[in-house]
Amino acid sequence: MKIKDLCEKLNADVHATGDPERDVTKAAAGDLLSFIIGTVSEGSAWITIQAHLNVAAVAVLKDIPVIILASGRKAPPDLIERCRTENICVASVSESIFGTCKRLSDLGING
Amino acid sequence: MAAPVCMEYRIEGNNFMVAGTASNNIKNTLKMLGIQSDVCRRAAVIAYEAEINLVIHANGGILKAVISEDKLEISTEDEGPGIPDIDQAMTEGYTTASNQAREMGFGAGMGLPNIKRNSDLFEIESTPGVGTKLISTVFFNK
Numbered sequence: 001m002k003i004k005d006l007c008e009k010l011n012a013d014v015h016a017t018g019d020p021e022r023d024v025t026k027a028a029a030g031d032l033l034s035f036i037i038g039t040v041s042e043g044s045a046w047i048t049i050q051a052h053l054n055v056a057a058v059a060v061l062k063d064i065p066v067i068i069l070a071s072g073r074k075a076p077p078d079l080i081e082r083c084r085t086e087n088i089c090v091a092s093v094s095e096s097i098f099g100t101c102k103r104l105s106d107l108g109i110n111g
Numbered sequence: 112m113a114a115p116v117c118m119e120y121r122i123e124g125n126n127f128m129v130a131g132t133a134s135n136n137i138k139n140t141l142k143m144l145g146i147q148s149d150v151c152r153r154a155a156v157i158a159y160e161a162e163i164n165l166v167i168h169a170n171g172g173i174l175k176a177v178i179s180e181d182k183l184e185i186s187t188e189d190e191g192p193g194i195p196d197i198d199q200a201m202t203e204g205y206t207t208a209s210n211q212a213r214e215m216g217f218g219a220g221m222g223l224p225n226i227k228r229n230s231d232l233f234e235i236e237s238t239p240g241v242g243t244k245l246i247s248t249v250f251f252n253k
């Protein structure tokens with residue numbers, strides 16, 4: 001699914017669009033940065049409640065094209081700025097990590 | 112053979128918001144030099160995890176990257192508290208990260224294992240009360 005469609009289906013508040021046409025087929029969820037570094041497959045969407053600059057650093061490392069901030073976490077300006085520079089989509093959703101994972105799974109995106 | 116390329120950074124302790132600036136710099140330099148993308152990716156993980164460990168555990172230190180003809184060496188040196196039991200520190204899930212660091216998502220106890228997994232050679236040496244040295248080597252594909 002294209003990143004722009006994914007954001008729309010999740011009713012996400014998009015802070016940086018990244019590459020809206022890029023396709024995403026997988027996702028990972030978690031708030032422990034090194035755990036994500038060690039386990040995520042490249043190109044996955046990432047759902048987390050961590051909302052600070054290091055999240056962008058991890059996304060760059062693992063070629064994560066879209067970061068979904070769950071439970072209404074807002075992106076601070078420096079995170080948005082870095083995501084723009086790195087062409088990464090960052091968006092907030094009001095739903096929890098669990099709810100967001102369920103929605104993504106219903107959309108055919110899996111772990 | 113071309114002279115090796117050396118990069119050296121002084122990493123500030125306890126500033127969680129540096130967000131891997133030095134390691135990002137190393138990665139961009141590798142890309143610019145046309146190093147294989149697989150090596151760049153592994154190096155980026157190694158440098159980031161090593162840099163963050165200097166920040167959260169060691170009150171800062173030195174991060175170095177040396178690119179030579181056939182390999183890349185990433186190393187750190189610090190004068191932090193040291194690691195009393197290396198085997199324990201290498202175990203996935205073991206962490207002594209502060210609450211403040213954990214709140215930000217550090218402290219999975221996976222940084223050193225991530226470094227090791229991405230290295231061709233991995234050495235760590237530590238003396239409690241003196242400091243820690245880490246050397247990770249990645250060979251370029253032939």
Ligand SMILES: Nc1ncnc2c1ncn2[C@@H]1O[C@H](COP(=O)(O)OP(=O)(O)OP(=O)(O)O)[C@@H](O)[C@H]1O
Nearest residue numbers: 034164168169200206207217218219220221222223
């Ligand atoms: N440079 C260092 N100086 C002192 N202790 C260190 C250093 N690097 C690692 N350690 C010790 O080794 C432990 C394991 O390190 P590791 O990087 O694997 O996990 P972490 O940093 O605790 O969490 P994570 O990397 O998953 O965010 C640390 O919690 C710390 O006790």
Ligand SMILES: [Mg+2]
Nearest residue numbers: 163164222223
């Ligand atoms: Mg670590």
